[in-house]
Amino acid sequence: MGNTKYKKIVNFITDKITRGEWSIGMKIPSQRELASLFEVNRSTVITALEELKAEGLLESKMGQGTMVTNNTWTLLGVSKPVNWNENVSLGFHKQSMKMVKDINEIETKKGHIQLGKSELSPEMFPAKQLKQIMKKVTGDLSPLSYEEPRGNYQLRQAICSYLEKKGIFTSPDSILIVSGALQALQLIAIGLLRKGSTIFLERPSYVFSLSVFQSAGMDLRGLPMDREGLLVNEISNNQEGKGNTVLYTIPTFHNPTGITLGEERRKELLHVCEKEQIPIIEDDVYGDLWIDDPPPLALKGRDRYGNVLYLGSLSKTLTPGLRIGWIVGPESVIERLSDLKMQTDYGSSSLSQRVALEWLSSGLYESHLSFVRQQLKIRRNVAVKALSQHLKGLASWSVPEGGFFIWVKIFRPLHNQHLFEKALAEGILLNPGNIYAHEANQYIRLSYSYASFEEINWGISQLGKILRSMQ
Incomplete structure (x- = not known):
């Protein structure tokens, strides 16, 4: 029985290497993880690994774990195979933190x-309502062609009507449909910001767990918060020059602290950013999820000069699998970002956009x-x-x-x-x-x-x- 389990581990690792799933230089799972996966003790795992090391497929390095050093094609030939693991570290987009x-x-x-x-x-999860909507959408289904670069026009109209209830008045031409707020940040990073730009943000912030801005060569600079949110005076204290700084903020039900920026501080924030000529990215994906009372008006609802790019999404309020969000901003900015989105994925899912349209226009969303x-x-x-x-x-x-x-x-x-x-x-x-x-x-x-x-x-x-x- 033990021999069978030991062979299963050997065959599993060999298959991973020969199929190219585990490339040269890659660190394999730890002994503890393998023992858990195969429900064996660590001595069985060690025996299997020693055999694979003897065959030249694995190598243990002090402080680094066990790595893939070869594959069976290498054993049959003379030329060195491509080391994809080196390319993984060469890509310009940084890896996520290990945790x-x-x-x-x-x-x-x-x-x-x-x-x-x-x-x-x-x-x-609103299964019953979603089934009704899917039935209606698929019942009226026409060929699912690519949507307009900015996204389905009727959906953008519906978002305009929805945003009016939040005090944000805009037009369909000032809206871009994206596959969630994260894609919005990626498009902004590569399409609007110069390499070396400074991104002001609350500290702590959700964005510190992402690599989207760092990968684009931006410098993240966290600003302190108190129980009422971002300390606005810290913006001027940290500003080193106009034209090279952007503020990213989650003013309503902040991630991770849950704090909501107060009414007066919102006005102060807009005033300081207008004075310092700092554009604002307002992430409002949690804004509809108030529990006790509606939150203060969004920054975008007070924006007089098009200084605020506003991000919204259905991922937190409805379901992340729909992959529908939006950016609201000046038409010239939306045109630039829509061109980049077309180059990236040729538009968000047509079916998801039609489902989102039905949610927003039918009253079911409210x-x-x-x-x-x-x-x-x-x-x-x-x-x-x-x-x-x-x-x-x-x-x-x-x-x-x-x-x-x-x-x-x-x-x-x-x-x-x-x-x-x-x-x-x-x-x-x-x-x-x-x-x-x-x-x-x-x-x-x-x-x-x-x-x-x-x-x-x-x-x-x-x-x-x-x-x-x-x-």
């Missing part, structure tokens, strides 16, 4: 309580939002109660007025990686604070939007036990 990559991979698997996931629970807000309020209250029961004396937090997140500060200094691994061993997936800012090592971004009520309660109780064991 971010780990979280992204684990999130796709079942079996973990996801207390960090930025997504609505399957329990809030009724769905009402349901989601009610559910988020219940979930937030469950999470806050559990925190009060199980983390009292261990941590502090503020109660968010909307969005998905509670920014939890642990009183005692800890190592985020250690906490992440201990929680994972208990079946809990967390988003540690240091992926949003290096100095946020005592924080956790806790999400109440995805896990069930029972999972929220149990996960937070286990988190309390883990924190006490680490003291």
Whole structure:
């Protein structure tokens, strides 16, 4: 039996290498990961790896793990094969942080309580309504040709009507349909910003866990926050010259802190950025997810000079799988970005755009939002109660007025990686604070939007036990 399991590991790794899935120079999974995958003890894994090393396929390097050094084609020939692993590091787009990559991979698997996931629970997925819409859209289906460069015109009209309710008045020509806010940031980075530009943003920020701006050669500069949001006077203090700086901000139900920028500070922010000639990227993907009261008017709703590029999306409010978002801005900017988008993917899915149009124009979206807000309020209250029961004396937090997140500060200094691994061993997936800012090592971004009520309660109780064991 042991011999069979050992051979399975050998064959698995050999197949990965000979098919080119694991390239030369690539680090293979750890002994612990392989032991878990094949449900064997580590001695069986070590035996298999030693045989593969003897065959010249693997090599262990001190401090680097076990790497692929050869493949069977090399053993048959003389010429050196292409080392794709070297090319991986040569590409201009930077890799995600290791912890971010780990979280992204684990999130796709079942079996973990996801207390960090930025997504609505399957329990809030509007299956019945979506089936009705899909039936209507496919019943009237015509050939799915490419849409206009800016996106489906009727959808852009519907977004205009939707934005009017938020105090934003615009026209279809000032809107570009994108595949979510992340693609919007990518297009802005490569289409509007010069290499070496400075990106001001809140610290901590969601964007610190991405590589989109760094890969385009931008310098990220975090500005401090307090409980009311970004400290606006820090913009002028850090400004080093006009024409080479942009502000990226999530003023409403901020990711990861959940903070909402107040009314007066929004006015001050716009005034300072107009004075310093700093354009603003306003990410408002959480803006519709208010729980207690509607938030202050969006920055774009106060924009008099076209200084604000506004990002919206259905990913957080409806479902991320639809892949529909939008950019609102000056027509010349939208024309430039739409040309880049056509070069990138020739437009977002025609079917998704038609489904989004039906959601926005039928009235179903507003009724769905009402349901989601009610559910988020219940979930937030469950999470806050559990925190009060199980983390009292261990941590502090503020109660968010909307969005998905509670920014939890642990009183005692800890190592985020250690906490992440201990929680994972208990079946809990967390988003540690240091992926949003290096100095946020005592924080956790806790999400109440995805896990069930029972999972929220149990996960937070286990988190309390883990924190006490680490003291």
